[in-house]
Amino acid sequence: MRVNPLTIGPIVGATTTTEVHLWxxxxxxKTQLGCKxxxxxxxxKKLEDSAFGTGQFFKLNPNFDMTGVTIFDHLDPETQYVFQIGWFxxxxSYSEIPDSLRINWTQASTGEVTTASADLQAPRQFIFGSCRYLLRLFLGSLFDTRGDKTFQTISKLLGKNHAINQFLMLGDQIYAxxxxxxxxxxxxxxxxxxxxxAFSQPYIRQVMSQIPTYMTLDDHEIEDNWPAQSTPKDYVTKYPAAIHAYLTYQASHSPLFPAHEKRxxxxxxxxxxxxxxxCCDYFMTDTRTERHLATQRMMxxxxMEALKCWLxxxxxxxxxxxxxxxxxxxxxxxNDDQWSGFPEQRRELFDWIFHHKIKRVVCISGDIHASLSTELVxxxxxxxxxxxxxxSPFFWPYPHPTSSAFKLEGTLEKSALATYNMANASEPYRSDNFTLVKVDLDKVEVNVFPRKAEQLKPIRTKVHSFT
Known part of the structure; x- marks a missing residue:
């Protein structure tokens, strides 16, 4: 039996010290009875091992666009593994396939992953960004490779810097x-x-097959500024379809789904x-589907209680x-679509951090088609x-906002508890990009790379101390 290469993927998903999810x-x-x-x-296998382990079967479900996830466990912490994956x-059913089946792996897709660190103080590095635009016109498809060039640069950087631990995609992975x-x-x-x-272009596939990838959605996975223009009909037609597709392609390989018997x-x-x-704990919020506009609740x-307890x-x-x-x-x-449009809940979050004297808090986001870093003091x-x-953005073929579009100085919020001011802002970068963040218990180093970084050097670097 020959293993065919994946039609999309592989995606290295949720990865712990002992476990990895592969999508x-x-x-x-199609057949007369449905589909094959x-x-x-x-x-x-570990990178240095000579032989792979036994093949692990899993179902590719037509209800989820012929996709599936398999889980490898009992791995070693902070260890590099390579894998092969495919379909036939x-x-x-997978439970009926005999152990004696001869398998030809020569055409299988390949990838690699390094498991998480068991050292709870180990410095970490991650790449993140958002907003990769693809335009479809005239009942067909009109695409070019410009958006994938961002991921080509990321792939080159991964080849040069093997210490990058995660890739985070913070919304607008598609523009539906x-x-x-x-x-x-x-x-x-x-x-x-x-x-x-969106996920079949070669370099984004290469990136997601080399590094644990975590995603969250924004509006364009459903529609622009969702749910501002939504109708009751949208909640029984468009919204369920969009979320089912999101679960299939973005959430299924995350820690969101419980695991049982490697599935x-x-x-x-x-x-x-x-x-x-x-040294990093991550909370991947949902700041899109839980909004309640009438009461100005972002989530x-x-x-919110889970976020506060986690902090x-x-x-x-x-x-x-x-x-x-x-x-x-x-x-x-x-901009009522951002946290500024939900001031009461934003003050609630700021006051919680202030009152409980929580240190080392970093917020990462996308959306605005510019990159910058700043502090709230x-x-x-x-x-x-x-x-x-x-x-933001990975790729946006239209004008980007100017630096004057953002309030980078002065008072941001006042509550009964405290006044919150902006400080130490970087100059916004107004072109397609991604960001490499280096984190330890003392500081955050922010490195902004342009879409095509020929020398693999950041165009902006800024360090923020936790003290």
């Missing part, structure tokens, strides 16, 4: 609404097609999740809050500080 897509072939049974198979058509003008997607098959187009199970009742590696009370858990590690929309700075002209407590790093 891939097979092929759909398509199975995935993967195997893994089968008359048998085509600038809210032409051919907006509304059906599940349309959303699936959009993801296949993911169940359907999650929320879209936010957490994970940790070395549900449940998510106050006493780990003393770096607390990285990932949010698809900007926590701060604010736009000069105002308070004259009421010299030890209070939140560092915010923004990185």
């Amino acid at each position: 891939g897509r097979g092929e759909f072939e 049974r398509c199975l995935g198979i993967a195997r893994i 058509f089968s008359e048998q 609404d085509d600038l809210n003008v032409i051919g907006a997607d509304t059906r599940l098959d349309e959303y699936y097609k959009r993801y296949r187009q 993911i199970t169940g359907i999650p009742d929320r879209l936010w999740y957490t994970f940790s590696d070395g 549900s009370d449940e998510q 106050k858990d006493g780990s003393n590690r770096v607390k990285i809050i990932a949010t698809s929309v900007l926590l701060f700075p604010d736009a000069v002209q105002g 308070s004259p009421d407590d010299s030890d209070f500080k939140i560092i915010c790093v923004v990185s």
